[in-house]
Amino acid sequence: MADLEALNVMVVDDSPIIIRKLTALLNTLGYVVVKTAENGVEAVETYEQYKPDVVTMDVTMPEMDGIEATQAIMSKFPEAKIVMVTSHGQETMVLNALKAGAKGYILKPFHQQKVYETIQKVCNRKIELQFF
Amino acid sequence: MAEKQLIIEVMASVTKRTSDYFKNEFGIITTENNSSGGELDALVLLDMTAVIIMGGKINLLVVFSFEEPLIDAIYHEMTDELGIKDDEVEKYRKAAAGDVINTVLGHSTIDLLNLDKNGISITPPRILNDVKIIQTMKYKMFYAQSLQTPLGGMTIGLVGSQKLFNEIFCITG
Secondary structure, eight states: OOSSSOOEEEEEOSOHHHHHHHHHHHHHTTOEEEEEESSHHHHHHHHHHHOOSEEEEESSOSSSOHHHHHHHHHHHOTTOOEEEEESOOOHHHHHHHHHTTOOEEEESSOOHHHHHHHHHHHTTOOOOOOOO | OOHHHHHHHHHHHHHHHHHHHIIIIIOOOOEEEEEEEESOSEEEOOSEEEEEEEOTTTOEEEEEEEOHHHHHHHHHHHHTTSOOOGGGHHHHHHHHHHHHHHHHHHHHHHHTGGGOTTOOOBOOOEEOSSOOEEEOOTTEEEEEEEEEETTEEEEEEEEEEHHHHHHHHTOOO
């Protein structure tokens, strides 16, 4: 990657399997997963503490869903960069997430290229040719 | 849309999306066994059960109940490269069941958008750990579809209002 400093990422998902898989994928892509959270409440608290460069945020979670958590983070930290993770592919969900302040979205199951391009774009970083 | 059609459409989508997901992700081929519904006394659950509520106009509790060998096989497929420790296995088996129903219903919402133009919400999956039977409740009825695979079977259940199910099973009075 052209950018020398690795981006710090926080992964938010209520599925421990998704957390482990996405963390492994992000590590492969050269990012550093600094913290994970299993629901929206935990995500808001953890964001304040770690201020990661980018957050991957599941939409459907217990206690506080991803859209509410995004709103809560964006209200305090308007510069936050949040990428929604959804298996829905639903326009309504994606629109609500973008209205809440999310900068992009990725669909489950994950495709390395798409995850890489979305995070690079959201963080205004150069997208280099990759051979995944 | 008639409620009868709604039930048929939801079950058809969920069944097809389940079969597609099993085939594409795990190479597991499914065959449809018997379906049943109406005024059942209870929906008998298998070894591991995950539920989600589809909201909006659909408003159904969707139940995925797995036989042990099937959920074990799915768990292994999902977690083989993750290095799960022995004391984490049960947590991740439950997560595997939750991920299956979550992914399948996520895909189904795309098929079912015509049923609710405002979008179909789905709740996070819940695992029914100690529940082995969902008893018939007042105004609630069941519709179930069994799927068989070489690794074990599963049941897809829909639980909704009696009004919804009266039409499909022609129950009178």
